[in-house]
Amino acid sequence: MNHFDTIIIGGGPAGMMAAISSSFYGQKTLLLEKNKRLGKKLAGTGGGRCNVTNNGNLDDLMAGIPGNGRFLYSVFSQFDNHDIINFFTENGVKLKVEDHGRVFPATDKSRTIIEALEKKIAELGGTVITNTEIVSVKKSDDLFTVRSSDQTWTCQKLIVTTGGKSYPSTGSTGFGHDIARHFKHTVTDLEAAESPLLTDFPHKALQGISLDDVTLSYGKHVITHDLLFTHFGLSGPAALRLSSFVKGGETIFLDVLPQMSQQDLADFLEENREKSLKNCLKILLPERMADFFAQTFPEKVKQLNLIEKEALIKQIKELAIPVTGKMSLAKSFVTKGGVSLKEINPKTLESKLVPGLHFAGEVLDINAHTGGFNITSALCTGWVAGSLHYMSDGPYLSIQVKQKE
Ligand SMILES: Cc1cc2nc3c(=O)[nH]c(=O)nc-3n(C[C@H](O)[C@H](O)[C@H](O)COP(=O)(O)OP(=O)(O)OC[C@H]3O[C@@H](n4cnc5c(N)ncnc54)[C@H](O)[C@@H]3O)c2cc1C
CATH class of the missing domain: 2.40.30.10 (Translation factors)
Incomplete structure (x- = not known):
C-alpha cells in the first residue's frame, strides 16, 4: 500500500528528525532519500565527526543564526538544542562539548549520530527508502502524489527537507525550491554563505x-x-x-x-x-x-x-x-536564501498557501554559522514540522512537547 499519513522528501538531519517526530505522533511515515545512505552532508560536518549541535543558550543560538534566526523562536520553544542533547543522550549516544560550545559524539564518528537517528525511526515504525530520487510532487483534493522514476506514493502531509544548494554532491541540488515554486511559494535569492x-x-x-x-x-x-x-x-x-x-x-x-x-x-x-x-x-x-x-x-x-x-x-x-x-555557492558550506518565511507558519512550519505542505531545514530562508547552528536549525525545524499541531479557532496551536520553564 503506497499511502502514508506523512511523506518526507530528503534524509538529512531535518528529514530524519521529521520522520522521528511524525512517527512519534503516531503518523504512518515514509522518509525518501536519493542517496544510498541517509545524512551524507551531516556525516561530513565537524571534519567528519558530526558537529551535532551547540550547547549555548537562546542568545547564543540567535547570534549563531544570523540569517533569520528570529523566525525560530517558536520552533525553539517546542524543541531546542538542549532537547537535541537530551534526545541523543536518552538514545544511548554519549556526547562531548568542545570549544565554542560545539557538541560532538564522544566516538568522534558521524556514524554514531546517523545510526542513532536511523534506529529511532525504525523503533517508532517509520519507513525509510533510500536510493530513490523524487522527481515530481502534485496535490489534488487533499492528497499529495509523490513520484520517483518508477514508483508513486500518496500522503495527506508532505514535508520537504531537501536542503539548500551548497555541496550538491551530497544530494542537496535545490529540488525543494522547485517544489516550493510549483506550489507558488516565493524562493528568495540563493547565495553562498559561510564561504572560504x-x-x-x-x-x-x-x-x-x-x-x-x-x-x-x-x-x-x-x-x-x-x-x-x-x-x-x-x-x-x-x-x-x-x-x-x-x-x-x-x-x-x-x-x-x-x-x-x-x-x-x-x-x-x-x-x-x-x-x-x-x-x-x-x-x-x-x-x-x-x-x-x-x-x-x-x-x-x-x-x-x-x-x-x-x-x-x-x-x-x-x-x-x-x-x-x-568560493561559489556550490563550494560554500551553507546556502543563504530559500523558501520565504513570510509564507510559512512559524509555529508549525506549514505553508500558508498549501495546507498540509511543510518545509524544514536548509531549504528554508535560514542560514547559520558552522559550529552546530545549522544542524540545530535543521533538527529542531525537522522535529516541529513532523509534530502534530491541532486547530483551535483560527491559527494553529502547537502542542508543547514538554513543559518549558
Ligand atoms: C562541508 C560542510 C561542513 C559543514 N559543517 C557544519 C558544521 O560544523 N555545523 C553546522 O551547523 N553546519 C554545518 N554545515 C551545514 C549543515 O551540514 C547543513 O546546514 C545541514 O546538513 C542541512 O540539513 P538539511 O537536512 O536541511 O539538508 P541536507 O543535510 O542537505 O539534506 C538534504 C537531503 O535531501 C536529499 N534530497 C535532495 N533532493 C532530493 C530528491 N529529489 N529526492 C530525494 N532526496 C533528495 C539529499 O540527498 C540530502 O540527503 C556544513 C556543511 C558542509 C557542506
Whole structure:
C-alpha cells in the first residue's frame, strides 16, 4: 500500500528528525532519500565527526543564526538544542562539548549520530527508502502524489527537507525550491554563505596551518575564532563568518595573537632579546608561522632596530591580507536564501498557501554559522514540522512537547 499519513522528501538531519517526530505522533511515515545512505552532508560536518549541535543558550543560538534566526523562536520553544542533547543522550549516544560550545559524539564518528537517528525511526515504525530520487510532487483534493522514476506514493502531509544548494554532491541540488515554486511559494535569492575566502597571500607559505582563536577583521566586523590556511586562501570559522561581509577586492586584517597587546609583544621581545627571532616567536606561534614572520628580519631579536620591531609587531597584530574572492555557492558550506518565511507558519512550519505542505531545514530562508547552528536549525525545524499541531479557532496551536520553564 503506497499511502502514508506523512511523506518526507530528503534524509538529512531535518528529514530524519521529521520522520522521528511524525512517527512519534503516531503518523504512518515514509522518509525518501536519493542517496544510498541517509545524512551524507551531516556525516561530513565537524571534519567528519558530526558537529551535532551547540550547547549555548537562546542568545547564543540567535547570534549563531544570523540569517533569520528570529523566525525560530517558536520552533525553539517546542524543541531546542538542549532537547537535541537530551534526545541523543536518552538514545544511548554519549556526547562531548568542545570549544565554542560545539557538541560532538564522544566516538568522534558521524556514524554514531546517523545510526542513532536511523534506529529511532525504525523503533517508532517509520519507513525509510533510500536510493530513490523524487522527481515530481502534485496535490489534488487533499492528497499529495509523490513520484520517483518508477514508483508513486500518496500522503495527506508532505514535508520537504531537501536542503539548500551548497555541496550538491551530497544530494542537496535545490529540488525543494522547485517544489516550493510549483506550489507558488516565493524562493528568495540563493547565495553562498559561510564561504572560504580566496587570497593570493599568504597561503602558499602557510598552507595547512590552523590557528585557534585569532582575530580576523574587516572594518567594524571583528571575528575571533579558529582559522585555517589552505591552498586557495583562508577557511575555518573565522574566515567563514567574515565571508558575509566581503566579496573580493577588500583587504582584511589578521591578528594572530589577539590576547597580547602591542606593548605585551614589545616586552616579550625585550625579555627574549638574546634568542634568535625564530626561536623567540616559536614560543608564541606554530613553527611555520614563526618562520613566516621572522623571514624578512635580522636573525637575532637584539639586532632589530626600533622601526623593525614596530614593523614586526604590526605584522603579527595586523597582517594585511587582500581578498581576491570567495568560493561559489556550490563550494560554500551553507546556502543563504530559500523558501520565504513570510509564507510559512512559524509555529508549525506549514505553508500558508498549501495546507498540509511543510518545509524544514536548509531549504528554508535560514542560514547559520558552522559550529552546530545549522544542524540545530535543521533538527529542531525537522522535529516541529513532523509534530502534530491541532486547530483551535483560527491559527494553529502547537502542542508543547514538554513543559518549558
Ligand atoms: C562541508 C560542510 C561542513 C559543514 N559543517 C557544519 C558544521 O560544523 N555545523 C553546522 O551547523 N553546519 C554545518 N554545515 C551545514 C549543515 O551540514 C547543513 O546546514 C545541514 O546538513 C542541512 O540539513 P538539511 O537536512 O536541511 O539538508 P541536507 O543535510 O542537505 O539534506 C538534504 C537531503 O535531501 C536529499 N534530497 C535532495 N533532493 C532530493 C530528491 N529529489 N529526492 C530525494 N532526496 C533528495 C539529499 O540527498 C540530502 O540527503 C556544513 C556543511 C558542509 C557542506
